[in-house]
Amino acid sequence: MTLTPKQNRLLHVARSKLNLSDDVCRSALSELAGVTSSTELDQDGFTVLMGFFEYLGFAPLEAKGPNYGDRPGMASFAQLELIRTIWREFTRGAGTEASLTKWLERSFRVTSLRFLTKSDGQKAITVLKAMKSRAA
Numbered sequence: 796m797t798l799t800p801k802q803n804r805l806l807h808v809a810r811s812k813l814n815l816s817d818d819v820c821r822s823a824l825s826e827l828a829g830v831t832s833s834t835e836l837d838q839d840g841f842t843v844l845m846g847f848f849e850y851l852g853f854a855p856l857e858a859k860g861p862n863y864g865d866r867p868g869m870a871s872f873a874q875l876e877l878i879r880t881i882w883r884e885f886t887r888g889a890g891t892e893a894s895l896t897k898w899l900e901r902s903f904r905v906t907s908l909r910f911l912t913k914s915d916g917q918k919a920i921t922v923l924k925a926m927k928s929r930a931a
Contacts, residue, residue: 798836805855806833809848823847863909870916876906878916885930898931
């Protein structure tokens with residue numbers, strides 16, 4: 796069975812995060828998985844290659860907060876995770892969920908991330924990115 800598009804993207808993210816050259820990647824593909832291109836990988840080859848990337852220091856991101864499910868009109872799980880991530884980056888790891896909630900109350904009049912609408916989620920992401928770039 797071939798790779799899913801999500802698995803293929805994960806391989807390319809791992810490659811870029813590890814700053815691996817084309818030559819190193821092609822060598823790993825041929826030596827570890829026995830293929831010449833990531834499009835030829837099967838599930839076993841993917842598992843072996845991801846194990847190699849993890850050995851080199853790649854760690855896939857894990858969800859940091861609760862998933863409130865698919866709610867029409869409300870911010871998606873991906874948006875909420877992005878808001879949490881940018882908040883941690885902006886506060887250099889010192890920001891907590893409570894401090895994020897305080898900022899949301901002041902800025903968007905919501906008492907929790909779960910009450911953030913889709914449009915307010917987009918605005919929050921834009922504002923946080925601007926705040927982060929100004930702080931840098």
